[in-house]
Amino acid sequence: MTLKPLFLVCLLNFLIAAAMGLAMRFIYIYPLDLNYRFLTHAHSHTAMLGWVYLMLFTLITYHFVPNPKAIFTKLFWITEFAVLGMLLSFPFQGYAAVSITFSTLHIFCSYYFVYLIFKYAKVENNLTRIVLKTALVFMLVSTIGVWCLGPAVGILGQASAFYQIAIQFFLHFQFNGWFLIGLLALLFNQFQIKDNQNSKRFYILLVISTICTLALPVSWYAPHPILNIINGIGVLCQLGALYYFFKLVKPKFSTLTYQNSKLLKYLYAFSLSSFVFKIALQSSSFIPAVALMAKQQHNFVIGFIHLTMLGVVSGFLFVFLIQTKITYQNKYFTWGIYSFIFGFLVTEGILFLQGILFTFEIGVMPKYYLLLFILSTFLVLGILLIIMSILHTNTNYNDKQKTIKTT
Structure with a gap:
């Protein structure tokens, strides 16, 4: 199967998520007989797991796995099946037996995807390889938050700090770990950024900042002065990582975009x-x-x-x-x-x-x-x-x- 249908499926998921977001904004104008909280769950899961996750799945497979085996295509469609299950169940029941079953299926699919990439990916550039593997590890780490939700509800309830921190843990390492660092791996591959002293500094600061800035959302539910200090360290490392990031990509960016279309240059900007x-x-x-x-x-x-x-x-x-x-x-x-x-x-x-x-x-x-x-x-x-x-x-x-x- 060619990649075109896979991209279209990802974009269709994005369209559905955007349409649900539009419906959520329409509810404030004209109330509809819909559970807003349930619709929010469907919207966010479809956007994150149906659009971003599956696009990263497809792009990482395309760029880093030479002659991908049939299992990658099969895994894509099983993962999409899990997304559709969440899409059709969340609006009607929120977090319940059916939606949790499909969410669990998606997590196990993501675990298998990580295994396949570690086994079959061939990345010659050392920096790109390390950044890609780091993104995948953060994706695995993020799911710890999901596994904590059940015990959190059973022991302390959904209003507890434990439950809210588990959600923030998942979201933080999905957004700032898996999504963003996965995109950086693709960007470094595209620009062919070489491993050097600046790249080593960038990588160290990036990992430290990703871990430390978790302290901010945690402090919302469990305030403590030490969390503010940890977040401050994360912020400083993040700014340092941004500095080295531009030192790495600026020469490549000006050369590469000059050779491409205006639309691509605008999108990069x-x-x-x-x-x-x-x-x-x-x-x-x-x-x-x-x-x-x-x-x-x-x-x-x-x-x-x-x-x-x-x-x-x-x-x-x-x-x-x-x-x-x-x-x-x-x-x-x-x-x-x-x-x-x-x-x-x-x-x-x-x-x-x-x-x-x-x-x-x-x-x-x-x-x-x-x-x-x-x-x-x-x-x-x-x-x-x-x-x-x-x-x-x-x-x-x-x-x-x-x-x-x-x-």
């Missing part, structure tokens, strides 16, 4: 800008007043999650999608990317602005929920146009074709 802004916001948590504001204002939390998921992660995934040489109808794809970026920028602006207004007790801006809903449609439209652009082609690649064996 968008993704890297989102990455820098994310780190800047995360680093500002070193200031106690900012950390408290982030905890208290839901708008800032949602805005930060979307900054990571839509700006950084999805931005880079679109970059790597283009660089696999998959063919698409240029007009649809270009307008799809622009629509997505526009929808992201304006909705982020509104979310953060409203968060500031809430912080200073000014109240809700006029037509806030209606405006947020209308502008969010550009995100859904953008993903739909990207899917249409790929469907409107008969071939799979411009100048390179690679298939995953089915037998």
